[in-house]
Amino acid sequence: MFGQSSIKGTVTEQATSIPLPGVNVVVKGTTNGAATDFDGQFTIDAEEGDILVFSYVGYQQLEITYTGQSQLNVELIEDAAQLDEVVIIGYGTTTKKDATGSVESITQEDFTKGNIVTAENLISGRVSGVTVNTSGAPGSGTQIRIRGGSSINGSNDPLIIIDGLPISNDGVTGSRGVLASINPSDIDSFSVLKDASATAIYGSRASNGVIIIVTKKGKSTFSATFDAQVSFGSLTDNIDVFTGDEYRALVESQPINGTTLDTSLLGFQGDNTINTDWQDQIFRNTVSTQYNASLQGSLFNALPARFSFGYTDQQGAVKTSEFNRRNLSLALNPSMFDDHLKISLNANLAFEDNRFADAGQIGAAMRYDPTKPVYDPSSPFGGYYQHRNGNIVANGTTNPLASLEQRNNTGDANRFYGNLNFDYKFHFLPELKAVINLGFDETKSKGYDVSDRLVPTTDTDQLFKGSYRENNQIRKNALLDGYLNYKKDFETFTGELTAGYSYQKFENSGINGRNVRDPLSVDDIYADPDVVLIGFFARANATFLDKYLVTLTYRRDGTSRFSKDNQWGNFPAAAVAWNMSEEDFLKDSNTFSNLKLRASYGITGQQSISQKDIFLNRYRAGRGDSQYQFGNSTISSLIASEINPDLKWEETKTFEVGVDYGLFDNALSGSLNYFNKNSDDLLFEAAVADGTNFSNSVIQNIGKLNIQGIEFAINADVIKKEDLTLNFNFNATFLNREMKELALDQDVRTGGIAGGTGNNIQIHREGEAPNSFYVFKQLYDNSGNPIEGAYADLNGDNVINDDDRYVKENPGANANFGFQSSLYYKNFDFAFNLRANVGNYVYNNVKSSKAQYELLQDNAVLGNIPKSVLETGFQRTADVIISDIYVENASFLRMDNLTLGYTFSDITKNSGSIRVWGGVQNVFTLTNYSGLDPEVTDNDSDLTLTQGIDNVVYPRPRTVLVGANFKF
Known part of the structure; x- marks a missing residue:
């Protein structure tokens, strides 16, 4: 031509x-x-x-x-519209169009970008109804909640499934968390199953939702990638306490209840100019690195394969805190017999090394005397300054930097996990396929906790108290799943049947090593009872005229956790959906490209209790010095443990209605859901009569909890051109939680706090949200200043006592929001994500237990206190600790990540590329909360916190990141 x-x-x-x-x-x-x-x-x-x-x-x-x-x-x-069609569900897949349950799929393109060290942070803020909350500790475990959980004393963690293998939410000694060993760069997609129709096929473990993780598979096309990332972190805030000069002036001028402080305790060896910032001494700027490499292609021109290697080294903001991880993964995906047999092998090795810093030293640094030096050349305690009364440490307080640097608490966790999946489509009946999935997960850990021999003691007979402990643990998880799936398309009807069997066994054993420098301590060797879970499951899907959909699900589960009479539970669910966009009155609509109504109801279970609460008769070892002599031998004592043979499942009944929508050729898409969850027979630790068991409390089935809410999500392709694309995702969740019933209609106190002895600040009460704060109503003078120890007589009996406490708010947010946006212009890319909580409250235990003038001197030593004491003028902790003045609104808006990148394409004849990028993590937080962080979690292995109670949080650093991605 x-x-x-x-x-x-x-x-x-x-x-x-x-x-x-x-x-x-x-x-x-x-x-x-x-x-x-x-x-x-x-x-x-x-x-x-x-x-x-x-x-x-x-x-x-x-x-x-x-x-x-x-x-x-x-x-x-x-084409996101096409890719989103396939959704991973329990024991199979469906399409977005045919899904009757509440399921959200997040793929690589939608993952949160930035300094992602643990897998769950890839979906932080991305899914309505899902909150992901991580502390500032390196590689720390994360608290994941789907629709607020469903339990009180039972687990509220979702069931996590990796390539068909449900994993245990129980961690091991030496590891940061159950997902800490997984390399985020190996993950291909997440599916979040939220309603009972979607989750009931996992029965006894599905009340808190299900997260299905699919790792990357081998492909026939060759490609290679290498990612490198360096990050630099620094803290932006700390607890505001008095400087050395301010502290000297305060001590010299401030009497406590009429008593003048001992000014001779100020300074060191006549030097009254010392200004030590102890928080600055224990914190540091951090440098962390991540490297990931992968190869994929066809081995022997017939075997699709993928191999990857990952390395992560992350420093913690608290000195001596470290997280190191190495990952190896192999995926083989052969297909045989004209694609009738598909085999998937996924094998993963992870080597996790940790050094744990004692996060309790954050509080110690806040309190330590700022007029004292860090080092003392004459000190017998390794050259560190210590408060001394003669040759022993005064009042048990120690130099916080010394406490960190003279202790080496390390843990190594080596983990192998993977699965082998066979998917066979019968030649004589291609509509029928059989699937067998074999999974295995084993973690071996070892921990060492060594204190220097020069660590001081308060014992007058022993100047030093060095110690050495060694711990070992092995956790195993073995799985066998098998099921048949039959799917047949008829002229106006599509039917699908799935039925199968699941067997899973969990083992846990180890040694809590003795202190080799303590002659009375002994090794605690344990082997928990094996937990076996057996399930029979079935699901039927029917689609009529591509418009009307029905799903029926049933699972019968058995567990060895409960007695023979209560071992088995039944978990049914049903769902219906109507594809309105397939009706004639909408089929040719230029506005509605998709519109589907859904409704579902189902029952799911909860059986996650600690090994000590299992129903079996067990015995535990007595103290090392609790022995008796038999002949020439000494026999250690055994003590019977408490049991409850009547223990059974928690059950959660969930009703949901929802709509999935797509507008303007799916340029706008999303969903709107209403759900109502009722949990019965709550697993709850409650008191029993003295003498009726081997403890005064035991896990029982008591109480009812209701959680209801509304979820909304919208995805928008604002601009979609060849050189310019702009999209965003917005999601919102509104929750209401209420205790419906408690045993004997009695309140349950919870939420232990620092300051005083035996104080609790929270309560479970019928008609209120779980963990509601239970406080006195503070009174103020005419100038608006709080009056110390003065509270409202709420019941009008002219006596201020415990009956005058009232419920003020709770830690749970009334609303959670997430917003993400990505912009691509030619070779530039820009992305950020925001999160917000509204209506969540935090009890500021830092102020309530430490911001009182009486704490300036504790017998023979002086101690610093927060400057917030100037706002209240409070003298004594015991008089004010239950005041509602410390319950603060902790609503916030946080930008978690911001990244900007540029891609150099066509760098080789095979069109490889290099993307260079930079970013910031923990960009800003807007909040009225006066503490360090409005997000208080109880998930960090370095520090145990109660939900909604801020008693010194491991701070999150602001991190600047630079990286490069090479693809060939």
Whole structure:
């Protein structure tokens, strides 16, 4: 044809720069076409002005006008509308269109970007109804909640499944958490199952929702990637206490209840100019690195494979805190017998090394005398200054920096996990397939806790108290799943049946080593009873006319946790849906591209109790000095443990209605859900009559809890052009929690706090939210200043006592919000994500237990206090600790991550790319809460906190990141 030119080019995937074989290239309006080869290359003849159409399954079709160039390199964008069609669910898959339950799928393109060390942070703020809360400790475990959980004393953690293997939420000695050993860069997608219809197929473990993690698989097309990242962290805030000079002035002028403080305790060896910032001494700026490399391609031209290696080294903001992880993974995905047999092998090795810093020293640094030096050359305690009364430490207080640097608390956890999956489609009946999944997860850990021999003691007979402890633990998790799936399409009807069996066994054993420097201590060797879970499950899906959908699910579960009479539970669910957009009155609509109504009801269970609460008769070892002599031998004592043979499942009944929508060719899409969860037979630790058991409390089934809420999500492609795309995701969740019933209608006190002895600040009460704060109502003078120890007589009996306490708010947010946005302009990319909580309250235990003038001197030593004491003028802790003045609104808006990158493409003949990027993590937090962090968690292995109680939080650093991604 006159004027035609030969055009050569390469087609790659925009997200990865990987060449795409088999892409169709056609001159629009003609039969003139070509296809890309193995390297994504093509050759076609065309004239100037011709429109070239590039199309490939799973990618957006692209049209380019030919302007005479001889080389044309094209990038195709994944078609999210098509990719989102496939959704991973329990024991199978469905399509977005055919899903009757509340399921959200998050793929690589949607993952949160930034300094992602643990896997769960990839979806932080991305899914409505899901909160992910992490402390500032390196590699720390994360608290994940789906729709507020469902329990009180039982677990509120979701069931997490990795490549079909449900894992235990119980960690091991030496590890930061159950997901800390997983390399986030190996993860391909998350599916979050929220309602009973979606989760009931996991029965006894599904009350708190299910998160299904799918790792990356092998592919036939060769590609290689290498990612490198360096981050620099620094703290932006600390507890505001008095400087050395301010403290000296305060001590010299401030009497406590009429008693003047001992000013001779100020300074050191006559030096009254010392100004030590003890918080600055124990904190540091951090440098952390991450490296990940992967190779994928076809082995022997027949076996799709993927291999990856990851390395993470993260410093903690508290000195001596470290997290190091090495990961190896292998995925093999062969297909045989004309694709009738598909095999998937996933094998992962993780080596996690930790050094745990004693986070209690954060509080110690806040309190330590700022007029004292860090070091004392004459000190017998390793050269560190210590408060001394002769040769022993006065009042038991120690130099916080010395306490960190003279203790080496380390843990190593080596983990192997993976699965082998066989998926066979019968030749004689291709609608029927059989699936067998074998999974295994084993973690071996070892921990050492060594204190220097020069660590001081308060014992007058022993100057030093060095110690050495060694701990070992092994956790095993073995799985066998098998099921049959039959799916048949008829003219107006599609039916699918799934039925199967599951067997899973958990083992746990170890040694809590003795203190080898304590002659009375002994090794605690333990082997917990094995936990076996057996399940029979079935699901039926029916679709009529592509419009009307029904799903029925049933699971019967057995557990060895309970006695024979209570071992088995039944968990049914049902759901219906109506694809309104397939009806004639909407089918040709230019506005509604998708509109589906859903309703579901089901029952799920909860059986996660600690090993000590299992129903079996057990015995525990007595004290090391609790022995008796038999002949020439000494016999150690055994003590019977408490049991409850009547213990059984918690059950959660969930009702939900929802709508999934898509507008303007799915440029806007999302969902709106209302749910109502009622948990019965709550697993709850409650008192028993003296003499009726081997303890005064035992786990029982008492109480009812209701959680209801509304979820909303919207995804928007604001701009979608060849050189410019802009999208955002917004989600919101509104929750209401209420205790409906407690045993004998009695309140249950909870929420232990520092300051005084035996104080609790929270309560479970019928008609109120769990963990509500239970406080006295503070009285104020005419100037608006709080009057110390003066509280309102709420019951009017002219006596201020415990009966005058009232419920003031609770730690749970009334609303959670997430907002993410990504912008792509030519080779530039920009992304950020925001989170917000509204209506959550925190009890500021730092102020309530430490911001009183009496704490300036504790017998023979002086101690610092927060400057907030100037706001109240409070003298004595005991008089004010239950005041509602310390219950603060902790609503916040937080920007977690911000990244900016630029991609250099076509750097090799195979169209490889290099993306360089920078970013900031923990960009800002807007809140009226006066403490360090409005998000208080109880999940960090370094520090145990009660929900909603701030008693010194491990601070989150602000981190600046730089990185590069190489793809070939």
